[in-house]
Amino acid sequence: MTIRNAIRDHGQRYRPRMVCLKKAEKVLLEMQDPRTGVKSQPQRLVITTIPHAITGEDIIAWLADRFQVDPQEARSFGSMLVALGYIYPLQDHKRLVIKPDASLYRFQTPYFWPTQQWPVEDTDYAIYLAKRNIRKKGILELHEQEQYNRLHKWMNHKWDFIVMQAKEQYRAAKERKKPDRVVFECQERAYWVVHRPPPGTVSGMDYGLERRIDPNADETKTPDFYERIMIFTQQSIMRPRVKSSVSIGALVKYCTTYNSHDPFLSKCLPSNPWLTDDVTLWSLNRLYVDVPTKMRVERWTFSFGELLSDPIGRDGFRLFLKKEFSSENLAFWESCEDLKWGAAATMKEKAQQIYKTFLARGAPRWINIDGKTMEITVSGLRHPHRYVLDAAQTHIYMLMKKDKYGRYIKSPVFKDTMKKAIAPEEHKFTDAQLEQNARNRRPSLSPIILRQQEEEQRAKMAASAPVDITQLCRFTTPVPHLAVYSGITDSPSATASPSLPFLAHTPACPSPISVALDSNSASERRGEASEGGAEGNHEARGPARGSVSKSRVALSLRRLLKRGCTPSTMFASLSPKCHSAAGTSSRIQPISPDEPSQAPPRRIGNFFQIKVDIPPECRIYPIESEDEDEESRAASRGGVGAKEIICPWESLTPHNGTG
Amino acid sequence: MGEMEQLRKEADSLKDQITAARKAVQDSTLQEAAASITVVGRVQLKTRKTLRGHLAKIYAMHWSTDSKLCVSASQDGKLIVWDSITTNKVNAIPLKSSWVMTCAYAPSGNLVACGGLDNMCSIYNLKGKDGNVKVMRELAAHTGYLSCCRFLSDSEIITSSGDCTCVLWDIETGTQKTVFAGHQGDCMSLAVSPDFKFFISGACDFTAKLWDIREASCRQTFGGHESDINAIGFFPNGNAVITGSDDATCKLYDLRADQELITYQDSGIMCGVTSLAPSVSGRLLLAGYDDFNVNIWDALKAERVGVLAGHDNRVSCIGVSSDGMACCTGSWDSFLKIWN
Numbered sequence: 001m002t003i004r005n006a007i008r009d010h011g012q013r014y015r016p017r018m019v020c021l022k023k024a025e026k027v028l029l030e031m032q033d034p035r036t037g038v039k040s041q042p043q044r045l046v047i048t049t050i051p052h053a054i055t056g057e058d059i060i061a062w063l064a065d066r067f068q069v070d071p072q073e074a075r076s077f078g079s080m081l082v083a084l085g086y087i088y089p090l091q092d093h094k095r096l097v098i099k100p101d102a103s104l105y106r107f108q109t110p111y112f113w114p115t116q117q118w119p120v121e122d123t124d125y126a127i128y129l130a131k132r133n134i135r136k137k138g139i140l141e142l143h144e145q146e147q148y149n150r151l152h153k154w155m156n157h158k159w160d161f162i163v164m165q166a167k168e169q170y171r172a173a174k175e176r177k178k179p180d181r182v183v184f185e186c187q188e189r190a191y192w193v194v195h196r197p198p199p200g201t202v203s204g205m206d207y208g209l210e211r212r213i214d215p216n217a218d219e220t221k222t223p224d225f226y227e228r229i230m231i232f233t234q235q236s237i238m239r240p241r242v243k244s245s246v247s248i249g250a251l252v253k254y255c256t257t258y259n260s261h262d263p264f265l266s267k268c269l270p271s272n273p274w275l276t277d278d279v280t281l282w283s284l285n286r287l288y289v290d291v292p293t294k295m296r297v298e299r300w301t302f303s304f305g306e307l308l309s310d311p312i313g314r315d316g317f318r319l320f321l322k323k324e325f326s327s328e329n330l331a332f333w334e335s336c337e338d339l340k341w342g343a344a345a346t347m348k349e350k351a352q353q354i355y356k357t358f359l360a361r362g363a364p365r366w367i368n369i370d371g372k373t374m375e376i377t378v379s380g381l382r383h384p385h386r387y388v389l390d391a392a393q394t395h396i397y398m399l400m401k402k403d404k405y406g407r408y409i410k411s412p413v414f415k416d417t418m419k420k421a422i423a424p425e426e427h428k429f430t431d432a433q434l435e436q437n438a439r440n441r442r443p444s445l446s447p448i449i450l451r452q453q454e455e456e457q458r459a460k461m462a463a464s465a466p467v468d469i470t471q472l473c474r475f476t477t478p479v480p481h482l483a484v485y486s487g488i489t490d491s492p493s494a495t496a497s498p499s500l501p502f503l504a505h506t507p508a509c510p511s512p513i514s515v516a517l518d519s520n521s522a523s524e525r526r527g528e529a530s531e532g533g534a535e536g537n538h539e540a541r542g543p544a545r546g547s548v549s550k551s552r553v554a555l556s557l558r559r560l561l562k563r564g565c566t567p568s569t570m571f572a573s574l575s576p577k578c579h580s581a582a583g584t585s586s587r588i589q590p591i592s593p594d595e596p597s598q599a600p601p602r603r604i605g606n607f608f609q610i611k612v613d614i615p616p617e618c619r620i621y622p623i624e625s626e627d628e629d630e631e632s633r634a635a636s637r638g639g640v641g642a643k644e645i646i647c648p649w650e651s652l653t654p655h656n657g658t659g
Numbered sequence: 660m661g662e663m664e665q666l667r668k669e670a671d672s673l674k675d676q677i678t679a680a681r682k683a684v685q686d687s688t689l690q691e692a693a694a695s696i697t698v699v700g701r702v703q704l705k706t707r708k709t710l711r712g713h714l715a716k717i718y719a720m721h722w723s724t725d726s727k728l729c730v731s732a733s734q735d736g737k738l739i740v741w742d743s744i745t746t747n748k749v750n751a752i753p754l755k756s757s758w759v760m761t762c763a764y765a766p767s768g769n770l771v772a773c774g775g776l777d778n779m780c781s782i783y784n785l786k787g788k789d790g791n792v793k794v795m796r797e798l799a800a801h802t803g804y805l806s807c808c809r810f811l812s813d814s815e816i817i818t819s820s821g822d823c824t825c826v827l828w829d830i831e832t833g834t835q836k837t838v839f840a841g842h843q844g845d846c847m848s849l850a851v852s853p854d855f856k857f858f859i860s861g862a863c864d865f866t867a868k869l870w871d872i873r874e875a876s877c878r879q880t881f882g883g884h885e886s887d888i889n890a891i892g893f894f895p896n897g898n899a900v901i902t903g904s905d906d907a908t909c910k911l912y913d914l915r916a917d918q919e920l921i922t923y924q925d926s927g928i929m930c931g932v933t934s935l936a937p938s939v940s941g942r943l944l945l946a947g948y949d950d951f952n953v954n955i956w957d958a959l960k961a962e963r964v965g966v967l968a969g970h971d972n973r974v975s976c977i978g979v980s981s982d983g984m985a986c987c988t989g990s991w992d993s994f995l996k997i998w999n
Binding site for chain 2: 080212229232241244249259262264265275344441
């Protein structure tokens with residue numbers, strides 16, 4: 001219970017709703033107009049008649065007419081007026097609502113209106129309760145009695161004064177004429193019902209928490225204040241403005257374009273899961289599916305941003321770029337995104353890597369940006385921060401958007417994708433089927449269940465013998481919570497993307513729904529992840545998916561395992577990484593900053609490292625001869641000539657050519 | 660005093676210049692442009708689910724990006740993560756301070772944040788070891804209550820506070836990266852642009868400001884409201900801003916043309932707007948009011964096309980899921996309702 005402190009009252013209690021109250025008052029005055037207002041009638045009380053009582057139905061009718069709304073809305077409007085204390089009920093005075101029948105109400109006198117800005121004091125309430133007690137003992141309700149006792153305790157020092165006031169007011173009231181007295185009593189009672197509501201009722205005066213600034217404080221305007229305003233205004237004037245027609249046109253176009261994609265406005269095909277409890281729509285539109293739906297493919301044509309933010313769309317675009325030998329642009333863009341949204345710890349390294357891979361003279365995946373941008377970027381890289389590559393990234397983004405995007409949308413590959421896309425038929429459920437659906441409703445998986453499933457999967461892997469390389473590869477794949485991605489070298493055609501979403505510094509976490517359960521999705525993601533990134537000194541990782549023979553895979557796997565898995569790293573070094581809810585945000589989460597414990601000296605500069613979680617019983621021992629080959633090749637720096645190591649998981653887990 | 664007068668006159672003349680610049684580009688109005696568009700017609704949304712479990716007023720809710728989970732914060736001191744489809748509670752996180760005023764879900768789904776009268780933003784890790792949800796960080800530096808917070812990623816979060824500033828935090832180190840100061844009143848809410856480059860804040864000084872996150876500067880200020888701005892949101896294409904205020908109106912501001920486009924008001928609506936959310940296409944604007952209802956506006960024609968009535972107390976928060984399929988409202992009557 002808070003003790004009210006009248007001194008600190010800044011008028012907060014009325015401030016948030018002052019505008020509302022003023023509007024209410026205007027309406028009130030209209031309602032009280034003798035000609036056009038609500039009809040009033042006298043109320044009969046035993047022998048006295050009290051004028052100016054109005055019925056609930058009249059109020060509602062008048063409001064409905066005045067504001068041209070239906071009776072239901074007029075009723076809630078009327079109830080609000082009652083809740084604020086402008087109209088009070090004569091019968092059933094504790095329920096502050098309008099009843100659409102002949103119940104009687106009366107307008108509250110302006111003296112008791114909430115816009116009167118004096119605070120509602122406990123002292124006044126105490127006087128009121130005391131007065132009622134004097135008038136007739138035992139008349140106080142239970143909650144009023146409790147309040148009375150409480151106030152008696154807290155205001156004990158003032159109690160004589162309170163009782164004296166109460167007696168005075170009681171005596172003065174007795175001298176009034178009966179009708180006036182009755183009216184006044186009703187008004188006062190109504191006032192206190194509004195401001196000291198019975199427990200369990202909604203109070204119209206409840207305004208929530210107080211605002212911090214003092215609404216009554218005078219602002220001291222210093223010269224500094226004006227100067228800041230002026231500087232800001234001057235800058236603002238100089239900013240370029242777009243013509244209204246253009247800007248508004250864009251807004252309108254956006255609305256019309258997306259109209260069919262807005263579930264509130266258009267039907268969902270096959271059916272809206274909220275209405276029919278059938279989740280086909282969601283399973284068809286999971287983040288990583290083999291075949292996207294037509295609606296989804298259509299969205300890619302709306303804007304370049306839409307295409308990039310959808311992982312399947314991006315994969316398609318990536319393949320297209322590869323054919324045009326300009327995939328470094330997308331890879332660069334992805335690296336920049338990773339830098340922007342990644343962990344702060346690895347930022348410097350990443351920035352350097354990106355520079356070496358994409359920007360330096362003679363870099364393996366050199367991107368084409370103009371001299372000025374290059375200058376800015378290079379000088380910025382001396383003190384790298386999250387947005388150091390912003391200018392270059394924007395340039396490349398616009399390049400892709402203006403040129404490649406348009407061509408992609410017109411390309412036969414895309415048209416083919418569009419043709420193959422699924423256009424589901426609308427479901428027509430009978431009532432019985434709907435009931436059945438409701439019974440079968442399954443929740444989205446909780447993290448606990450996901451983790452259990454992962455454990456089960458891992459256990460299954462461990463148990464399966466003999467050691468199958470394909471299985472092992474799946475094992476070594478960066479299942480979300482396990483591995484951080486390792487940037488082993490890459491051929492020019494496939495570059496490792498630093499875009500594996502991981503959360504640094506958190507303990508192993510279960511992967512989100514679609515990731516954990518959908519091995520296909522995992523492969524897609526890995527495929528995506530295998531692109532973009534470290535080159536140069538690094539050995540080649542994986543070429544385009546699906547273009548690699550098994551023997552090379554086996555070869556590379558062994559090499560990989562040798563590299564990446566010395567005994568010390570072999571167990572669940574559950575390095576704290578986990579997938580973000582796969583691709584739910586286009587934010588690409590960073591790679592862990594952990595150093596590989598086994599990195600041989602020539603492995604400097606790897607900022608992707610694999611930590612593989614292979615149980616000891618599945619160890620594979622590499623063949624010596626290949627290693628020698630490997631080492632000599634790796635020793636040759638610079639240039640892309642190094643033989644590729646194929647990421648084993650890329651080609652093994654089957655995936656279709658959607659990506 | 661003469662100096663102050665002069666400064667004031669200068670400031671005023673500059674303000675006039677801005678008004679003139681804005682007028683100069685105004686060669687069309689939204690009413691004209693929208694005149695030829697088909698009418699939306701009555702939009703009827705029904706309550707599909709009611710999420711029961713809170714014991715006191717709900718102050719804030721936020722959808723997860725997967726459109727299935729949402730988090731809500733209530734003054735009973737609990738942060739509850741709901742599975743909206745089955746109405747199950749996935750997590751019920753007890754808070755140290757029960758005076759919570761805001762909550763947010765990270766885009767990755769790994770973190771939730773909340774804050775309130777304790778002046779701190781507490782970040783909870785939902786995907787912790789053993790399935791326990793623990794406090795990951797407590798970001799304390801504000802001198803006023805936390806009114807709103809939104810994640811940029813798992814390593815950055817923006818908060819707005821009653822001390823009239825907004826702050827960009829680095830979650831890993833728990834430090835402030837940028838302080839956005841400029842408002843003259845309590846910042847009541849904020850929203851991040853779809854491309855995560857800008858954010859807007861609405862404050863008790865009746866203005867909304869557009870901030871550039873990277874440059875750490877205020878780019879534009881929008882006035883026109885007559886009372887505190889309680890709610891703010893971006894139009895889905897990121898080029899317009901919608902604000903909701905205690906003066907019972909919502910306004911649409913155009914960022915590129917730098918002016919107010921239209922006001923959503925009705926003579927029959929008297930109570931303040933507490934929260935708002937645009938639908939996925941931007942055509943509909945759902946706004947929660949003090950009179951316990953949510954009004955659905957046609958954003959282009961500024962007409963009311965629907966009402967969601969079902970709460971018994973003020974609607975304090977509203978959110979549309981990212982796939983646009985469901986709208987969730989939270990109220991002081993301690994229930995959340997899912998509509999579509």
